[in-house]
Amino acid sequence: MSESLDGKIAVITGAASGIGLATAERLLKGGATVVMVDRNEAALNELTAKLGPKAVAQVTDLLDTDSCNAMIPEILAKVDHIDILYCNAGTYIGGDLTETTPEAIDRMLNLNINAVMKNVQAVVPHMSARKTGDIVVTCSIAGHFPTYWEPVYSGSKWAITSFVQGMRRQMIPHGVRVMQVSPGPVISALLADWPEENLRKAKESGSLIDADEVADAVEYMLTRKRTVTIRDMLVLPTNFDRV
Template sequence: MPAQLKGKVAVVTGAASGIGLASAQAMIAEGAKVVFVDRDEEALLALCEKHGDAAVPMVVDLLDAQACKQLIPRILEAVGVIDIFHANAGLYVGGDLVDADPDAIDRMMNLNVNVVMKNVRDVIPHMAARKTGDIVVTSSLAAHYPTPWEPVYASSKWAINCFVQTTRRQVFKDGLRIGSVSPGPVVTGLLADWPEDKLAQAKASGSLIEASEIAEILIFMLTRPRGMTIRDVVVMPTNFDL
């Protein structure tokens, strides 16, 4: 099969691990050049060395307001164009609301919601001027169901789903597509914050998804004919409802 993203330039935030890493590697496999955005400099440099010219490392702490503001200009200076933007970076806060640390709530809401909004806002004018572009956002199954053990995290994803769907209705006239993928529990570092009983139950029942499986869905979304938008994919392990 020919490389379906040959000649495209993609950006992935939170690209040093988990879904972001799987997404970036899948896009490279399909022929794209990918800008890996993450705050983990050591991991980024090692990954990008492995992928050669197809990977461009960009060390950024997106929770730094000034660094976040300069992200899109820095990327355009480095690679000239952005065809695909995958807003993936995120944090997780689980458990009972009364036990959540207020500072952790602020950090998570900032990264999961505000940073996504600002990054997408900043990339839209560049894409709109070219009358083409794809934006994909990592959401969560928690955006579609009031998950009782993660009210803080679920709220951030409900908010971002609304953002994706309302923004989609503003930008389609400029040839842009924006959609989200909403996976159930994925084997990533975020699961380290899950309640132990829930994590043990999920592992025992086979109720987890691999990050590479989410990357396959992202490639499907990005490679549809331009007249088709995959607005949201909700995916969960078959055993999730056990």
């Protein structure tokens, strides 16, 4: 039996597009208040005006140390408490290691790993004091097997799998659930650097999923009764045959 999201307060990073936006819309529909976190202030203002008063804008640049560190305190100045933190923001690097740059690697590791760890660290005392809360992180199927065609991205997601599953165990005594969702390829801006031919073939073969499918999985995880934790949910296109 599912539990209601009505009245819950959720925070979603990377909420101005893709999986983050789809999940924000889904949780709002379920009655939650959603703090939409993104660095794109113009997009946030437009979206929150469109989505209504339960959509709250939070402009944060997760790659800026001061901005990232200020995120949770700034949010708690806007809302009474945080029931759900969904760390979704991330970036992608495909191809061989020799095809990327040190600067791109730093940016990916800072966003995909460091920002997630810092966001979780910041919210844990708040949730622990309340003896309840849910933390969800967007991982990837690439965090479950050695994806040789995207080793930098895969490495960042393996780190997240380890972090999430360690924190899941650490937070059990505090009443806080820690979970991850691991999508296969999703139609989003993260695939912008895919070769056009590869993207075309993937779309035509049904080897990509929509962001709504991931949002559906996150909603399912969050609406289980408190005695149940979905520790990880893999969401794959049916025709995805690389695993």
